[in-house]
Amino acid sequence: MTKTNAGRFFEDYAVGDVITHAVPRTMSGGERALYHALYPARGALYSSDEFARNCGLPASPLDDLITFHTVFGKTVPDVSLNAIANLGYAEGRWLAPVYPGDTLTSVSEVIGIKQNSNGKSGVVWVRTTGRNQHGADVLSYVRWVMVRKRSEGDAPATVVPTLAPAIAPSDLQVPDGLHFNDYDATLAGEPHRLRDYAVGEVIDHVDGVTVEESEHMLATRLWQNTSKVHFDATNRADGKRLIYGGHVISLARALSFNGLANAQMIVALNAGAHANPCFAGDTVRAWSEVLELAETAVAGVGAIRLRLVATKGAAGVLRTDDGKYAPDVLLDLDYWALMPL
Template identity: 85%
Template sequence: MIKTNTGRFFEDYAVGDVITHAVPRTISGGERAMYHALYPARGALYSSDEFARACGLPASPVDDLITFHTVFGKTVPDVSLNAVANLGYAEGRWLRPVYPGDTLVSQSEVIGIKQNSNGKSGVVWVRTTGRNQHGEEVLNYVRWVMVRKYKTTPAPHPVIPELAAAVAASDIVVPDGLTFAAYDFALAGEPHRMSDYAVGEIIDHVDGVTIEEAEHMLATRLWQNTAKVHFDAKNRPDGKRLIYGGHVISLARALSFNGLANAQMIVALNAGAHANPCFAGDTVRAWSEVLDRAETDTPGVGAIRLRLVATKGDAGVLRGDDGKYHPDVLLDLDYWALMPA
């Protein structure tokens, strides 16, 4: 009997399958310390218990993307171990904060499949849910991946899920108790409220970070992401290890502090695309476009919708004349964040 896990291939998925992912993970302050060492993260709400308490929370939660990476990493052995590419995200919502001491588990439901015309791979859509030790949902999102086939089989009947273009502002969850009534803009690092941003405004975050092979490998192991393309240099024809897309997301999010320091909490993921591959030696820069603003049911807490672009090139450049992503663009991420109104 074969006891090792070779991962699932396209023909191993069927719509309606529910996959419980191993292994539960208890989050500690260590994840936060390592996260802040790997990325230039400086958000005050995720750095200071006292700042968080002044904002009505019992303590500083772990960074929203720590929750994402932890939940995501659990899914890799069952969803994307044999993936060709991680294609996109939709309908993501952070439903409650995660604190040191919480234990997270992940579960995914297959909601769509479609074989590619080449017959060698197909696209699989899954809805993943992360829960804490109380069974409460902390995060759910949809992602779709292109997965290799391992044998020649007839194409299954395609099922392509209908996904919302964006999470409605009314569906955003504001954490219980959160208030910005006594928000300290000096300690947060910038004076800008949501009302200071205009829809269509482009913000160049100025700084850049050159990715090193060692830090990428450390980060990917930290999140227990086992995808072969990130570790095995022989897995790709070019002999390069692909940088985990979440590593690029966190770098870009951290860089966005310069200009968006008060966009404190990511609460929804509307859409996302890893536009081009990223490799060690690439210097990542970031820019944002303001897509929308909305009030929440919590007085003084606003929601700002942002397009976050990670690039090796210039701010404001997203697509070429052919309508395709510019070769320098690494990430195009559409999300909602909470900030003082």
């Protein structure tokens, strides 16, 4: 009897399945230090306990994407170990900050399944929830992946979930105690508040980062992501290691500091697509488009909805004339962040 885990194939999923993922992870300042070493992350709220206390929080929380990568990484052995591609995200909500000392676990429910016409693979939708040691939800999101079949055969009944195109501003969770009453824009790095942005505005974040092989593999191991395509060069016909999509997300988010330094906390992930593969040697740049501006239930705390695009090309270029993603575009992410009014 084999004791090793070859991962699930398409046939191993059924709508309604609930998967509890190994292994619990207690977070520490080490995650923050490594995150800031891997990415040019400079958000003041995530860098300074004193800045965070001045904004009503008990201390500096861990970066929102640390939470995302940690919760996501736990799902890989059960959801996407045999994935061909991670296709998209929806209905993502950050529900509570995570601090050093918190222990995170992940659980996923299969909410959709659809075999592809080639009979060799299919798409699986899961809703994943991350929880802390108190049982409180800290993150919830839907993602869908294309997974290999073990063998060709009968197709299961198709169930495609209906997903919201975006999280409504009224459903954004502002962390308890957060306020921007005495917000120090000088220490934050830029003077631009919510009122200084306009819907339709495109911001070129100027800077770029060339991806190194060792860095992306270190990052992926940090989140305990075991997907074969990120480590095993024999797993792809071209002999390349595919860069973990979350690595590209964090690079782009960190680069967006230049022009969006006051977009302090990610609170929702409306949609996302990894448009084209990223490999070591690629230079990642980023640009953002302002999609929506809103107030929240907390006075003085606004929300900005942004399209964040990671690209190897020029700012502002997203699609070709036929409506497909331009070949240089790596990531198209639609998210909400909190910002002082």
